[in-house]
Structure formats: structure tokens, C-alpha cells
Amino acid sequence: MGKLFNKSPAVRRYMRRYIPAMAVYVAVIFGVSWAFNRFAPTGPLAWLLALAPAVPILFVIAALGLYLKEEADEFVRGMMIESMLWGIGVIMAVMTVWGFLELYAKAPHLSAFWAFPLFCIAMGVAQQFVRRRYR
Amino acid sequence: MKNRLKVLRAERDWSQADLADRLEVSRQTVNALETGKYDPSLPLAFKIARLFGQPIETIFDDGEA
Numbered sequence: 001m002g003k004l005f006n007k008s009p010a011v012r013r014y015m016r017r018y019i020p021a022m023a024v025y026v027a028v029i030f031g032v033s034w035a036f037n038r039f040a041p042t043g044p045l046a047w048l049l050a051l052a053p054a055v056p057i058l059f060v061i062a063a064l065g066l067y068l069k070e071e072a073d074e075f076v077r078g079m080m081i082e083s084m085l086w087g088i089g090v091i092m093a094v095m096t097v098w099g100f101l102e103l104y105a106k107a108p109h110l111s112a113f114w115a116f117p118l119f120c121i122a123m124g125v126a127q128q129f130v131r132r133r134y135r
Numbered sequence: 136m137k138n139r140l141k142v143l144r145a146e147r148d149w150s151q152a153d154l155a156d157r158l159e160v161s162r163q164t165v166n167a168l169e170t171g172k173y174d175p176s177l178p179l180a181f182k183i184a185r186l187f188g189q190p191i192e193t194i195f196d197d198g199e200a
Binding site for chain 2: 008072073074075076078131133134135
């Protein structure tokens with residue numbers, strides 16, 4: 001999150017939640033992909049396995065919420081909230097536009113799990129602009 | 136909102152980082168406050184006033200008075 005934020009204990013706590021969650025996510029993605037390729041599970045087991053990669057992502061979403069709660073610097077928190085709103089706006093715009101393209105123009109299907117990574121990218125880009133505006 | 140933070144800080148010979156430490160905020164926050172790009176919350180304004188030993192209205196000027 002940039003050099004100026006190094007001091008914030010809330011950021012450090014966020015990173016301590018985010019990094020292990022992403023490590024688990026990568027491991028689970030590989031494990032689940034392997035299991036589906038190997039055993040082609042069906043029924044409830046397939047549902048459970050398919051849900052597994054979502055768990056660490058939900059954890060990261062919760063960690064973002066906790067970060068906002070724990071960030072003691074109100075200005076930094078405000079910039080973060082602004083960036084998140086940009087992320088939400090961008091993802092809603094992308095999903096709306098793409099949804100209609102899929103419906104009427106036979107655009108390739110965009111899986112819903114892209115919502116969170118796209119949100120993160122949009123938020124990250126927005127952060128740079130928001131920060132620059134207050135410099 | 137206009138404010139006298141930069142002057143008050145200079146009088147005490149503090150850097151932005153010194154002031155940031157004293158207010159327990161980031162240096163970036165001090166910069167945004169000094170340039171008037173960010174108006175502090177009431178609790179932070181009180182903290183600033185207490186640190187400089189002056190009333191809020193002598194530090195911040197909303198241009199109304």
C-alpha cells in the first residue's frame with residue numbers, strides 16, 4: 001500500500017491477514033483444480049470443493065472491512081474508502097456493460113468470480129489518483 | 136479550510152513528520168491538513184488545538200467570520 005503507509009498498525013494487521021489468506025487461496029486453487037481433473041467429483045462433494053477457493057477470498061473481503069475499522073488515521077481511512085467506492089463503481093459498470101454484451105451480442109461469458117479481482121485492480125488504480133489529488 | 140498549521144509548526148521548528156508523530160497520524164495527513172485539502176474531524180481538530188495550546192478558531196478559519 002505504499003511507503004507512506006508503512007507506519008500504520010492497521011495496514012500491518014491487514015497484511016498479516018491478507019498474505020496467509022492468499023497463500024491458502026493459491027494452495028486451494030491448485031488442490032481443487034487437481035481434484036476436479038483427477039476425480040471429476042459430482043453432487044455435494046463437487047459443491048463443497050467448488051466453494052473452497054471462495055473461503056480465503058471471503059476472508060480477504062472481511063480483512064478489508066476490518067482494516068477500515070482499525071485504521072486510526074482518519075484521512076488515510078477516508079482515502080481508502082474513496083478508493084473502494086471507485087472500485088465498487090467500476091465493477092458495477094463493467095458487470096452491467098458486459099452483461100448486456102453477453103445477453104445481446106454473444107460476448108464471451110465473464111465468470112462472476114472476476115468481480116473481486118477486478119474490484120481490487122480498480123481500487124488500486126483509484127488509490128493512486130486519490131492520493132495524488134491530496135498531495 | 137484555511138489554517139495556521141504550517142506557521143504554528145514552523146514556530147516550534149517541527150518537521151511535518153514531527154507533527155505527524157505528535158498527532159499520531161501519517162505525514163501525508165499533516166500535508167493534506169496544512170494545504171487545506173483536508174479538513175480534520177472534530178476530535179482531530181481538538182487534538183491539534185490542544186497540542187498547540189490554542190482554541191480551534193484561532194487555528195482554523197472557515198472564512199465565515
